[in-house]
Amino acid sequence: EAGVAQSPRYKIIEKRQSVAFWCNPISGHATLYWYQQILGQGPKLLIQFQNNGVVDDSQLPKDRFSAERLKGVDSTLKIQPAKLEDSAVYLCASSYPQGTQYFGPGTRLLVL
Amino acid sequence: AQTVTQSQPEMSVQEAETVTLSCTYDTSESDYYLFWYKQPPSRQMILVIRQEAYKQQNATENRFSVNFQKAAKSFSLKISDSQLGDAAMYFCARISGGYQKVTFGTGTKLQVIP
Numbered sequence: 001e002a003g004v005a006q007s008p009r010y011k012i013i014e015k016r017q018s019v020a021f022w023c024n025p026i027s028g029h030a031t032l033y034w035y036q037q038i039l040g041q042g043p044k045l046l047i048q049f050q051n052n053g054v055v056d057d058s059q060l061p062k063d064r065f066s067a068e069r070l071k072g073v074d075s076t077l078k079i080q081p082a083k084l085e086d087s088a089v090y091l092c093a094s095s096y097p098q099g100t101q102y103f104g105p106g107t108r109l110l111v112l
Numbered sequence: 113a114q115t116v117t118q119s120q121p122e123m124s125v126q127e128a129e130t131v132t133l134s135c136t137y138d139t140s141e142s143d144y145y146l147f148w149y150k151q152p153p154s155r156q157m158i159l160v161i162r163q164e165a166y167k168q169q170n171a172t173e174n175r176f177s178v179n180f181q182k183a184a185k186s187f188s189l190k191i192s193d194s195q196l197g198d199a200a201m202y203f204c205a206r207i208s209g210g211y212q213k214v215t216f217g218t219g220t221k222l223q224v225i226p
């Protein structure tokens with residue numbers, strides 16, 4: 001079974017630029033999560049999708065972050081414009097309802 | 113706020129010895145699931161063990177076992193016969209509610225001493 005795929009693996013941008021991350025969940029997983037993990041900290045949930053719908057985006061900085069999940073499968077997370085404090089690893093995970101989350105390898109973002 | 117607390121930022125254990133990582137949580141839900149995840153320095157998060165709240169029996173997975181105390185809202189992870197490859201960050205997590213809302217703890221960094 002293929003795991004959760006994420007791209008790119010690494011990204012370096014300058015502040016005020018835009019960036020987008022892509023996630024392809026495990027086939028059949030209805031729930032998709034995006035996390036931000038700053039070095040030395042635990043994952044912070046940014047947004048959770050159940051199929052196409054948003055279940056929880058209470059910690060998503062909506063003035064600069066946006067996310068969508070097309071047709072209940074792939075998802076993109078966008079930051080526009082980026083700030084220095086957005087430097088982090090962005091993790092995508094997916095699961096069946098009430099199931100275990102499986103994580104992708106993450107995208108490491110550095111904002112200069 | 114429904115929180116997950118890991119009170120040990122760092123732990124160390126001698127190789128082949130046993131170590132227990134602590135986790136407490138808060139929830140108003142009756143239906144929830146608890147997890148321990150491992151994150152090695154490469155940063156890929158890997159499931160270690162899972163516990164359903166409705167099950168009284170503690171989950172075990174080879175050298176990993178949990179002590180689930182539902183009334184005390186405690187969920188500790190015991191690693192037996194520690195190996196060098198066990199060195200990693202360990203995160204406790206809870207999923208609860210109809211929409212499976214997730215909360216992670218702040219993590220415990222485990223060092224294994226040869």
